[in-house]
Amino acid sequence: MKNMNNKLANKNRDPMGEARKSEKFRQYSENVMPRIRLATEVYNSRKALGLSQQALAKEMNSTQKVVSKVENGDMNLGIELLNRFADKLHFNSDHLARVFNCGQAYVIVSTDAKKNETKNELRVMGRSENMPLAVGTIVSGTAVTYFPSASRVVSASNTIKHVKK
Amino acid sequence: MEVVYYKDKASNCCPLKKYLDQYIKNDTEKPKERNRKDKILAEISGKIQYVLQNNGNPIPPLIKKLSGYDYFEIRSKKNQNILIRVFYFRHEDKIVLLNALEKPDNYSGEREDRKIEQELEITQGYLNKFKLNPKLYEKYE
Numbered sequence: 088m089k090n091m092n093n094k095l096a097n098k099n100r101d102p103m104g105e106a107r108k109s110e111k112f113r114q115y116s117e118n119v120m121p122r123i124r125l126a127t128e129v130y131n132s133r134k135a136l137g138l139s140q141q142a143l144a145k146e147m148n149s150t151q152k153v154v155s156k157v158e159n160g161d162m163n164l165g166i167e168l169l170n171r172f173a174d175k176l177h178f179n180s181d182h183l184a185r186v187f188n189c190g191q192a193y194v195i196v197s198t199d200a201k202k203n204e205t206k207n208e209l210r211v212m213g214r215s216e217n218m219p220l221a222v223g224t225i226v227s228g229t230a231v232t233y234f235p236s237a238s239r240v241v242s243a244s245n246t247i248k249h250v251k252k
Numbered sequence: 253m254e255v256v257y258y259k260d261k262a263s264n265c266c267p268l269k270k271y272l273d274q275y276i277k278n279d280t281e282k283p284k285e286r287n288r289k290d291k292i293l294a295e296i297s298g299k300i301q302y303v304l305q306n307n308g309n310p311i312p313p314l315i316k317k318l319s320g321y322d323y324f325e326i327r328s329k330k331n332q333n334i335l336i337r338v339f340y341f342r343h344e345d346k347i348v349l350l351n352a353l354e355k356p357d358n359y360s361g362e363r364e365d366r367k368i369e370q371e372l373e374i375t376q377g378y379l380n381k382f383k384l385n386p387k388l389y390e391k392y393e
Contacts, residue, residue: 101257102272104393106293109277115291119298123314130313158313160299161329 119160124186125169126160132176133158147171253307255300255347256389258378266390267351267378268338272296295328296338300349300392308342321376323350333357339375348382349392351375 106112133143133154140154147154149171156162157172164172172178257266275289299314303326310317310324317324323341330336335357339350353371356364382388 100276101391101393102269102276103293103297105276106290106297107393109286109290111287112290112294112297115294116298119294120301123298123302126314127311159327159329160295160314 118163121186121188122160122163124188125164126158128178128182128186129154129172129176130158132178132182136176143175146175253304253342253345253347255304255349255392257392258348258350258382259388259390260378261381261385261388266349267375268349269390271352292328292330292336296326296336299326299328300338300340300347303340303347308340308347318372321372321379323375323379330354339372341379343382343386346386346389348379348389350378350382 133140136143138146140158141151144151144154149168153162153168157164173183176182257269259266272293275293277286277289281289302311303315306315308324309315315324315326318339323339326338326340328336328338333356335355336352337355338352341348341350351371351374353368355368
């Protein structure tokens with residue numbers, strides 16, 4: 088009888104909507120997305136290098152099953168294995184920024200700034216307000232400077248034309 | 253784009269929702285079991301979210317086009333031995349979640365193959381019905 092009541096109560100509920108109310112569900116969900124993004128990066132990089140799963144596994148001193156699991160988003164990687172993937176697949180900061188959803192800022196400095204404006208203090212901010220990722224001078228004409236992991240860029244000068252996150 | 257469940261008129265239910273019902277927790281269950289259910293749903297939900305972010309495009313390796321059918325599949329692990337295959341297709345501004353089935357890793361024999369094939373055919377039927385009547389859906393929350 089209790090089971091029947093449960094079934095009736097469940098009939099019109101959206102299982103996903105119900106699950107979303109749970110704190111545990113939210114925690115698990117946060118872990119899923121980096122795995123999915125890593126799966127895509129590993130698959131794309133492996134394809135670009137023309138490697139089979141087997142060949143990549145051999146180069147990494149691992150097994151095809153591990154590569155397959157990572158590409159299906161079914162495996163939580165330790166730092167050592169992630170490092171081996173990053174090494175063999177020539178990951179750069181772009182790849183890792185995409186996996187971990189870190190901000191990326193492109194700062195374009197105006198090339199027609201006046202001479203006395205050519206040096207400007209620039210603070211590249213990360214997630215923490217108190218810890219800038221970089222503080223330095225930008226010389227006009229640098230055109231494009233790339234800061235991985237930046238969430239925003241602060242400058243007193245108007246020579247920064249465009250900040251793309 | 254919007255994600256919706258396909259609703260079958262004949263059975264008056266959403267096949268995927270019906271499949272997912274088994275993961276609705278109830279108060280009498282142990283925490284371990286409740287966590288297991290949350291984990292399975294979070295995996296599926298994350299992958300649906302990924303499909304949505306890519307406008308329903310089948311981005312490999314997680315999303316695949318099924319040969320011989322007009323829909324795509326999302327693969328998600330239930331446990332070490334069982335794979336959950338969730339089927340969807342795109343229709344105008346909608347990602348329509350059609351159905352799901354479980355595929356054991358180590359199955360053999362024609363019987364299982366036939367069963368899976370039947371389920372794929374049924375899913376194709378859902379897709380055809382939806383195309384004829386695009387109001388056959390329920391909101392995905």
